[in-house]
Amino acid sequence: MPTRSPYKLSQNGHWHLVVLVCLSTLGCSYGSGDGIGSVTGTVTLDGEPLPQVMVTFSPSNGERESYGVTSVSGQYQLRYTSRELGARTGEHQVRISPMGVEPREPVARAKDDSVLPSHYYGKDFLIRKVTPGNNQINLELTSTPSTKAG
Template structure:
């Protein structure tokens, strides 16, 4: 049985978010959320099957996964779309294809994930947050 690593990673992120939200009260105590979607490109091409994480300064993160055209939508929990309003650090990551020689290497430069300086402001209501990443820019 072959596991799709990208779906597995997204499931782990959503599970972690759910557990964090559950530990902080969750359910009826879900904070007001802004709906967040957008498109991510890397070097001018849609970034497909990438994990997107918005980490607020305090509270649970929201996560999403890009589709074939680089579009994503954030989820606060598996059943609730959105992100906490406020300033967020954004991390974008994409692992190599399962079974390939680079399946454990992130295909996105570290400056956009573990060393990310990407930020976004989420407001209540609809938010469109696009990222046009350039792997060669400093």
């Protein structure tokens, strides 16, 4: 005598609803995790969009970094993990580096064919704050490093 499967669909289709709910919880979330804010923006250099550069947000407290790559129009969206978009809330060191260059390691200009000035990666960085919810953080870069008043 054949046995009935406990996974057989019911007449009401309740099993479909259970599967749909389970599947909807998978995939990317957008800054919905505890202490994560969604971060998007545009990177410009001297007022022009800066395409194909890596944007790295490193929390000042040493937690996991978030990364993004700019589009042709200079827009980026940070990714916290492979499944979650955004960055930890709080203060961040922000580095913008050429593709294929480690954000914290300086590269000799002779090896770097990017138009990106080296004062935005390596030992140099910007400071930005990520808050809960949606963050629009535009990064307006200049070819000449700013001088800091002592």
